[in-house]
Amino acid sequence: MMVVGGIDLGGSKIETTAFTAHWQVLATRRVPTPATSYDNLLAVLAEEIAWLKGQSSEVSFPIGVGTPGLNARTHGFSFAANLEGGARNLKQDLSDRVGQVIWFENDANCFALSEALLGAGRGHGTVFGLILGTGVGGGYVVNGRLLDDLNGASGEVGHLGIPAALVRQLDLPLFRCGCGQTGCYETLLSGPGLARLHTHFGGTAASPREIAVRDAAGEPVATRALSAWIDLLASLVAALQATYDPRAVVIGGGLSNLPNLTERLEANLPEKMLPKTQAPALQIAEHGDSSGAWGAALAAQAAWQV
Ligand SMILES: [Zn+2]
CATH class of the missing domain: 3.30.420.40 (ATPase, nucleotide binding domain)
Known part of the structure; x- marks a missing residue:
């Protein structure tokens, strides 16, 4: 079955959701955002992706991460300066670690996408x-x-x-x-x-x-x-x-x-x-807190189809 993954990476929690191709929620879970180090954050995100992959029989499928920050799309990392990761490229590091491209999008764009396609802006x-x-x-x-x-x-x-x-x-x-x-x-x-x-x-x-x-x-x-x-x-x-x-x-x-x-x-x-x-x-808006995961998954699916 085709699955699309969305991860909402916030300052205090990470919400990961597996969607069907028709945007039903297959499974979702939340874990705290590690506040200790960049490497811990990378490891936790890799675990979330492994969990997502457990929801599908496909080896790779679209997975997106929504996170605050202007340069989310290219660098995936612009908050939590205390993690000393400011100079690192989370998008690149995470993609390398899990062996497929992981898309990143800023959370305001994720909100807009989820409302435009699946919420109050439909039509x-x-x-x-x-x-x-x-x-x-x-x-x-x-x-x-x-x-x-x-x-x-x-x-x-x-x-x-x-x-x-x-x-x-x-x-x-x-x-x-x-x-x-x-x-x-x-x-x-x-x-x-x-x-x-x-x-x-x-x-x-x-x-x-x-x-x-x-x-x-x-x-x-x-x-x-x-x-x-x-x-x-x-x-x-x-x-x-x-x-x-x-x-x-x-x-x-x-x-x-x-x-x-x-x-x-x-x-x-x-x-x-x-x-x-x-x-x-x-x-x-129709979606509350969940718009981050929806929007990240929508952005990943759109990029996947290009
Ligand atoms: Zn201003």
Whole structure:
């Protein structure tokens, strides 16, 4: 039986799933990510691949690994700097060790692929998967494929700058971003960003969920913060339109659970979009944590068929 393997390599856990060719889950398991050394990580990943191979009668089949980081596709390794593996090429080392090519893809692209093909974006030819969580990122899928982009950076829209007019209109604070620039969308549109907006407008420290509850209860500061956050999100979706013009935008990550998100976004979007254009279909992601393994397997299968 044809099997496709997907491995979600995160900072704390590794989730490995064997899928059938029709994307049913055959078997799945989780192990902790070793935090001790690069060689241990390599050994644990090789064990996961051996376990995957035990699920199939085929000697080799597509296996993909999804992991955070811009250079995941080429190097497979850009997090956990404490593992002293920064200069090593995990993709190459792992492929050599197990005797077949193992595909790597960054986790935002894995999310976009899994939602475009097997989730809320199904049926749309062009889908942008937008993650709103501790960071802001995404990936773009055209007819079921990721772009053949130079760095795998094409969905990193959290690092676009917030428009100056919006900063002035909403009295937004400018923060330095982890990428080195100042005033990136991510600094205010991520979960920590919404909390920053709330304190900037005079509120106390609160989680996004608490801010939403206070907004619903009619607290003016929470309402101002959440309303500014929706403005920022609509502005980013308008930027997606001017660049990718996707037919659907699928929103995932922790903040996608905020109440009435798509309705509020739909109401705000027309004033931000280019004149006489249609808004993309706005959807909330269907897959939660499992999108990493699905997307990695989808990326591997697509590359396998080339
Ligand atoms: Zn940035």
